Every structure is written in structure tokens, then in C-alpha cells.
Amino acid sequence: MANLSSHIHCQDCSMSALCLAQPLDADSMARLDTIIQRHKPLHKRDVLTAAGAPLKFLYAVRSGSLKSYTLDDNGVEQIIDFHLPGDLVGFDALADGKHRSFSQALETTMLCEIPLHSLDELAVQMPALRKQMMKLMSTEIFASKQLLGNLNNRSAQQRLAHFLLTLSQRFADRGLSGKSFRLTMTRADIGNYLGLSVETISRILSALQADGAIDVQNKLVEITSFERLRDLAGH
Amino acid sequence: MANLSSHIHCQDCSMSALCLAQPLDADSMARLDTIIQRHKPLHKRDVLTAAGAPLKFLYAVRSGSLKSYTLDDNGVEQIIDFHLPGDLVGFDALADGKHRSFSQALETTMLCEIPLHSLDELAVQMPALRKQMMKLMSTEIFASKQLLGNLNNRSAQQRLAHFLLTLSQRFADRGLSGKSFRLTMTRADIGNYLGLSVETISRILSALQADGAIDVQNKLVEITSFERLRDLAGH
DNA sequence: CCAGTTCCTTGATACCTATCAATACAATGT
DNA sequence: ACATTGTATTGATAGGTATCAAGGAACTGG
Numbered sequence: 322m323a324n325l326s327s328h329i330h331c332q333d334c335s336m337s338a339l340c341l342a343q344p345l346d347a348d349s350m351a352r353l354d355t356i357i358q359r360h361k362p363l364h365k366r367d368v369l370t371a372a373g374a375p376l377k378f379l380y381a382v383r384s385g386s387l388k389s390y391t392l393d394d395n396g397v398e399q400i401i402d403f404h405l406p407g408d409l410v411g412f413d414a415l416a417d418g419k420h421r422s423f424s425q426a427l428e429t430t431m432l433c434e435i436p437l438h439s440l441d442e443l444a445v446q447m448p449a450l451r452k453q454m455m456k457l458m459s460t461e462i463f464a465s466k467q468l469l470g471n472l473n474n475r476s477a478q479q480r481l482a483h484f485l486l487t488l489s490q491r492f493a494d495r496g497l498s499g500k501s502f503r504l505t506m507t508r509a510d511i512g513n514y515l516g517l518s519v520e521t522i523s524r525i526l527s528a529l530q531a532d533g534a535i536d537v538q539n540k541l542v543e544i545t546s547f548e549r550l551r552d553l554a555g556h
Numbered sequence: 557m558a559n560l561s562s563h564i565h566c567q568d569c570s571m572s573a574l575c576l577a578q579p580l581d582a583d584s585m586a587r588l589d590t591i592i593q594r595h596k597p598l599h600k601r602d603v604l605t606a607a608g609a610p611l612k613f614l615y616a617v618r619s620g621s622l623k624s625y626t627l628d629d630n631g632v633e634q635i636i637d638f639h640l641p642g643d644l645v646g647f648d649a650l651a652d653g654k655h656r657s658f659s660q661a662l663e664t665t666m667l668c669e670i671p672l673h674s675l676d677e678l679a680v681q682m683p684a685l686r687k688q689m690m691k692l693m694s695t696e697i698f699a700s701k702q703l704l705g706n707l708n709n710r711s712a713q714q715r716l717a718h719f720l721l722t723l724s725q726r727f728a729d730r731g732l733s734g735k736s737f738r739l740t741m742t743r744a745d746i747g748n749y750l751g752l753s754v755e756t757i758s759r760i761l762s763a764l765q766a767d768g769a770i771d772v773q774n775k776l777v778e779i780t781s782f783e784r785l786r787d788l789a790g791h
Numbered sequence: 792c793c794a795g796t797t798c799c800t801t802g803a804t805a806c807c808t809a810t811c812a813a814t815a816c817a818a819t820g821t
Numbered sequence: 822a823c824a825t826t827g828t829a830t831t832g833a834t835a836g837g838t839a840t841c842a843a844g845g846a847a848c849t850g851g
Binding site: 391399400401402412413414415416417421422444445448451454455456457458459460461462463465466467468469470471472473474513514515516 | 626634635636637647648649650651652656657679680683686689690691692693694695696697698700701702703704705706707708709748749750751
């Protein structure tokens with residue numbers, strides 16, 4: 322008998338609240354479930370999508386995490402986003418049917434694979450699904466534009482505090498602890514994403530700890546004072 | 557007889573190539589045209605949408621330009637985007653039916669108004685329209701994430717050079733001159749958008765001119781060397 | 792056409808963060 | 822268990838950009 326975890330259905334998935342399945346009634350969810358396949362687990366550093374490759378599936382993260390990034394002309398990595406359980410990967414590729422970014426597992430990661438063609442057919446018949454897709458895309462549009470503004474005019478400390486609060490909120494939305502969590506990405510990844518150097522990330526994590534806002538131990542972060550952290554994020 | 561410009565149809569609109577209408581055949585376009593209304597012209601500083609207001613229409617910019625922005629807790633403006641002719645305004649509001657940002661005309665601006673409800677109905681019947689909406693949203697997702705990366709790790713000069721090149725490309729895509737154009741936003745707006753101070757914008761425009769990359773006269777910009785400008789943008 | 796206002800430019804200084812450098816720590820696989 | 826590699830911390834210095842300050846230019850509305 323195969324591993325149970327590869328047989329989870331949308332109906333039982335703890336992430337369905339954030340997924341495409343969210344607004345669907347039982348029947349619709351069952352139909353969505355029939356087209357969804359479980360992807361074999363990714364290991365740390367495995368690449369899921371490569372820029373330029375044709376888009377065949379949308380992926381939903383069930384557990385683990387990924388980073389997505391582009392490579393510039395000089396092969397320099399630019400991290401665009403981190404994906405947590407419940408997130409959908411591949412929206413940026415819908416435009417022209419080709420992936421625009423790479424995505425790589427930051428740890429062992431389980432995925433649902435949604436064949437694009439079948440999804441499109443299903444969307445015709447199910448207005449709620451169509452709406453949910455629009456909603457998720459719309460949310461992503463606003464979030465990334467908002468982020469741009471939030472980072473651009475802020476100090477390194479504000480950026481990092483904001484980053485930690487956003488992560489915390491995302492974990493909480495997923496039913497996980499927003500108070501203490503593991504940073505699955507490296508300091509360098511965070512720095513790349515926030516436009517700061519590794520050293521600055523390291524220094525500011527120490528500073529935030531000295532300020533009593535957080536407690537860092539290697540990859541583990543505990544937010545000891547949301548109030549303090551929010552103050553430092555400038556909200 | 558009313559002003560002709562308020563009677564333009566999708567079929568004749570020079571912006572249709574970038575608009576929702578782009579992939580539609582003549583018949584479909586005619587049907588789209590029936591639900592689209594012409595909005596009365598906005599004057600400079602008129603506000604089109606306010607954060608929190610219910611979303612009733614998507615807007616397509618026919619001529620002129622707008623900025624969209626949020627206001628933080630302290631009432632500080634954070635510019636999120638500039639909208640040029642052919643752009644659609646309102647995608648960020650699809651998620652929960654409420655606008656998430658303000659948008660304000662930077663000059664006299666003409667708009668098409670697309671009732672959301674009718675658009676949804678039409679989208680059910682017209683796969684090409686549905687696809688185009690997805691495509692536009694997907695493009696916007698990638699563009700804003702890409703921008704984030706492009707700005708975050710770059711110097712003030714690189715950011716501004718990149719900004720000018722992007723503007724130039726957008727004008728060119730719209731059949732306008734990408735070589736010389738008018739900045740309809742203020743230096744302060746650009747600085748806000750790029751995360752730089754007004755003074756820095758001013759200084760660097762002068763520097764780019766001294767470098768022979770551009771020619772600035774007040775709001776008017778002429779790109780005298782794309783090659784030079786691209787070098788300075790770091791691509 | 793003028794007064795008032797907004798917008799833009801330029802200069803001097805101070806602060807923040809990148810960079811360089813060295814060391815320490817953690818993870819990985821043999 | 823150890824060596825190797827990748828990752829993280831901390832310090833010293835230099836450079837870039839914000840800020841403060843002042844004057845000039847370009848709009849705006851009466």
C-alpha cells in the first residue's frame with residue numbers, strides 16, 4: 322500500500338481554504354479533485370519550473386516551500402517570491418503559456434499538479450472556480466504592487482520587520498503558528514528578495530532580537546512582541 | 557451633434573491591440589462594444605477610484621494617464637503604478653469587489669467604462685475574452701514582481717534609467733513615440749514610485765543628460781542614446 | 792497679466808547600508 | 822567522526838542617497 326500522503330483529496334486537504342477549491346461546493350470540489358494529480362515530492366534544491374519552459378500545469382503547494390526567481394543576462398539570480406503551502410505556482414505563466422521564472426524547492430515539498438487544459442474546461446462549467454482563479458490572481462497583483470511600495474521607501478530594518486510580519490501572517494492564514502516558525506530560505510535569499518546584503522540581514526536580525534521583538538536561533542524565529550515588531554516595521 | 561471622440565467604438569480604437577478586445581474577431585468585438593460605455597473625461601487631479609469603494613467597472617484608458625496609489629495609516633501616499641493609454645484599471649479590485657487603491661488623473665484623461673457584471677456574462681460565452689483577461693492579469697503579475705526585483709537591488713541611476721526605458725517601451729507598444737515623450741507625473745511622483753527622493757530624481761536626470769543618454773526639458777524627455785541608457789540601466 | 796502656489800534644481804552635510812575581510816557555525820555526505 | 826562545503830555573524834571602511842536649505846522656474850486661477 323502506497324504512502325497515504327500521496328492519496329489526499331481536495332475534500333480532506335487542510336490547504337483547501339486558500340486553494341482554488343475554496344469556494345466550491347462538495348460536488349464541484351469532487352470534480353476538481355478528479356483532474357488534480359499528486360506530484361512526486363521535491364527535494365531541497367529540485368527545480369520545479371524553468372523560465373521559458375511551456376506551462377502545462379499549475380501547482381498548488383501542499384507542504385514545504387519554494388522560491389521563484391529569474392536569472393538576468395549575467396546569470397544573477399533575482400528572487401521574486403516565496404511560496405508556502407496553499408500557494409499556487411504558475412500564474413505568471415498564463416499570459417503566453419511559458420514560465421517566466423524558475424522555481425526551486427527550499428526543502429522537501431509536496432505538490433498538487435493541475436493540468437491547465439482540464440482546468441480551463443472545468444472553469445467554463447464552474448463559475449465559482451473561474452471567480453476563484455480571478456480572485457487569486459487579483460490578490461497576487463495587489464500584493465506584489467503593495468510590496469513594491471512597502472519596500473521601496475523603507476529602511477533595512479523596516480523591510481525585514483515587514484517581511485517577518487508578512488511571513489507570520491501567511492503562516493497564520495494557513496493554520497500554522499504565526500508566532501514561531503522556521504525560515505526555510507537562507508539569509509542570502511532574504512537579502513536578495515528585499516534588496517539587502519546578507520550581512521545586513523544578519524545584523525538586523527540580531528538588532529531585532531536585542532530590541533526584544535523577536536528571538537532568533539539559526540533558522541528558527543519566534544516573534545516575542547508583535548507590537549514592537551509592527552512599530553519597527555513602521556505601521 | 558456631440559463630440560465625435562465620445563463615440564469611438566472598439567472597432568476603431570487605436571488602443572484595441574492592448575485592450576481586452578485584442579484577440580477578438582469582429583463579431584465578438586462588436587458584442588464587447590455594446591456593453592462598453594464612454595466615461596466622461598477626467599481632468600487633472602480628478603479621482604477615478606477610491607480605496608474601499610465597491611468595484612463596479614473596469615476602466616480602459618483611451619488617452620491621458622493616471623497614477624494609482626495607496627494611503628498608509630499616516631495618510632502618506634505610496635504610488636503603485638502609472639496607467640497609460642491601453643491599460644486596464646481595476647484588476648487589483650477583482651479579488652473582493654472593492655478597490656484597493658486610489659487612482660487619479662495626471663492630465664485630462666478619456667476612459668472606457670466596462671460594467672463588471674456584463675463582462676462576466678460575456679466572458680462565459682467568449683473563451684477568447686476570458687483568455688485575454690487571464691493573460692492581462694498574468695502579465696501584470698509578472699511585471700510587478702519583476703519590477704520589484706529590478707528596483708530592489710539597483711542604484712538610483714539604474715532605477716531611473718530602467719524607469720525611462722520602461723516608459724519608452726510602453727509608449728512604443730502603443731504606437732506613440734518611444735524616443736521622445738512627456739512625463740505626465742511630477743518628479744516627486746517618480747521618486748515616490750522608485751523609492752528615491754525628489755532631489756535624487758532631479759540630480760540624476762541632469763546626470764543622464766550630461767552623460768548624453770537623454771535630453772530633458774522640464775516634462776519633455778528625449779532619449780538621445782538608447783544604448784547608453786540601457787548601459788546605465790544595467791542590462 | 793500678475794500673485795500665489797507648486798514644482799524643480801543645486802549645494803552641503805550626515806546617515807545608512809554595501810563591500811571587504813575574517814572567523815565561526817551548521818549541514819552534508821563519505 | 823571527519824572533512825568539505827555552504828551558511829551566518831561581526832567588525833572596519835567607503836560610497837551612495839536622504840535630508841536640510843535656498844533659490845529659481847513653471848504653472849494656476851483670478
